[in-house]
Amino acid sequence: MSIRVKKLIGTILLVALVVVYALVAMTVAVARLSESGPLAHLAFFVISGVLWILPAMGVIKWLMLPPRPGN
Template sequence: MTIRTRKFLGTIALLVLAAVWALLGMALAQMPWIAESGWRQAVYYVVAGMGWVLPAMPIVSWMQRPDRA
């Protein structure tokens, strides 16, 4: 697979990941044990906001792999 194809597929995967992560984050934020406490909300939003980076890292590293000769 060429690097151009990997970047195209990786971009689509990252967009899907971001959309699904955001929807799940919004749904979980409505849970009563998070919504009732200000400090829990703060911790949750920090973790949820930065949490998408871990699943995105393997996708980005796969996209950057050089073409095989």
């Protein structure tokens, strides 16, 4: 796979990840935090705001892998 195609796929994956993750986080927040206090809201949004980095790191690591010989 060429580097250009790999970067295109990685970019699309990262954008899709952020959109889907944000929708899931909002849905969970609305369903679970409706009657919680401000500290619970703060804790949830801090944790969910940092948690998306883990799958994004996987995509970025894949992007940084050197191309296989012959490609």
